[in-house]
Amino acid sequence: MFERELFSTGHEIFRETVRRFVADEITPFHAQWEKDGQVSCDVWRKAGAQGLLCATVPEEYGGSGADFLYSVVVLEELSRAGAMGPGFSLHSDIVAPYLVQYGSDEQKRTWLPKMITGEVIGAIAMTEPSAGSDLQNIQTTAIRDGDEYRISGQKVFITNGQLSNIVITACKTDPQTGGKGVSLVLVETDRAGFQRGRNLEKV
Known part of the structure; x- marks a missing residue:
C-alpha cells in the first residue's frame, strides 16, 4: 500500500462520509437495482442531502464550489464497493459542468440547485442506434422554433436515462456542416413528445 499526497484532510473526512453512505444506502440495495x-x-x-x-458547482448556484478531488472521492468509493449503478459521476461531473460553462443564467438558477439536492437528475444523450457515438453522423435534428428548438430523433444507452429530468442532447442544428453543425440542447423530459424506451439488456 502506498501513500498518496493528493488528498487533504478535508478530502479524507469527506471520504468517510461517502464510505458510510455507500455502505448504508447503496450496497444493500445494489443487487436489486x-x-x-x-x-x-x-x-x-x-x-x-449528504x-x-x-461538489464543484459555484456557491452562487447553491453548490459548495469545491475542487474536483471531492468528486474523485465519490467515484473512488463507489468503485471500491463495486457499486457504479448510480450515475452520480455523469450527473455531477459532466452534465453539471456543461450547465455551469455553457448554460444561460436562467438555466443555471433553475436546474443546478435541484441537481445538487438530487431533486433533478441529469443525463446526456449522444449515442444513436445507427451512428453509435460518431457525432458527425448523428441523425437527430433540432430546428429553431422561436426561442426554442423542435427536436426529432432517437438516442440509446443513456446513463440515467430512465430517471432523468433533464437531458443534454446532441443534435444537428446545421446538417450541411457535418460535425461543426452539432449542438447540445437541454431537453426537459416532461415536455410533450419526449418518450423513454424500454431498458436494454447490455451485458
Missing part, C-alpha cells in the same frame, strides 16, 4: 435495471430516485435525494452531488 441491477436486477431492475435502474436505481431508486430516493437514493439521489439522500446523496444530495453533499455527494455536484
Whole structure:
C-alpha cells in the first residue's frame, strides 16, 4: 500500500462520509437495482442531502464550489464497493459542468440547485442506434422554433436515462456542416413528445 499526497484532510473526512453512505444506502440495495435495471430516485435525494452531488458547482448556484478531488472521492468509493449503478459521476461531473460553462443564467438558477439536492437528475444523450457515438453522423435534428428548438430523433444507452429530468442532447442544428453543425440542447423530459424506451439488456 502506498501513500498518496493528493488528498487533504478535508478530502479524507469527506471520504468517510461517502464510505458510510455507500455502505448504508447503496450496497444493500445494489443487487436489486441491477436486477431492475435502474436505481431508486430516493437514493439521489439522500446523496444530495449528504453533499455527494455536484461538489464543484459555484456557491452562487447553491453548490459548495469545491475542487474536483471531492468528486474523485465519490467515484473512488463507489468503485471500491463495486457499486457504479448510480450515475452520480455523469450527473455531477459532466452534465453539471456543461450547465455551469455553457448554460444561460436562467438555466443555471433553475436546474443546478435541484441537481445538487438530487431533486433533478441529469443525463446526456449522444449515442444513436445507427451512428453509435460518431457525432458527425448523428441523425437527430433540432430546428429553431422561436426561442426554442423542435427536436426529432432517437438516442440509446443513456446513463440515467430512465430517471432523468433533464437531458443534454446532441443534435444537428446545421446538417450541411457535418460535425461543426452539432449542438447540445437541454431537453426537459416532461415536455410533450419526449418518450423513454424500454431498458436494454447490455451485458
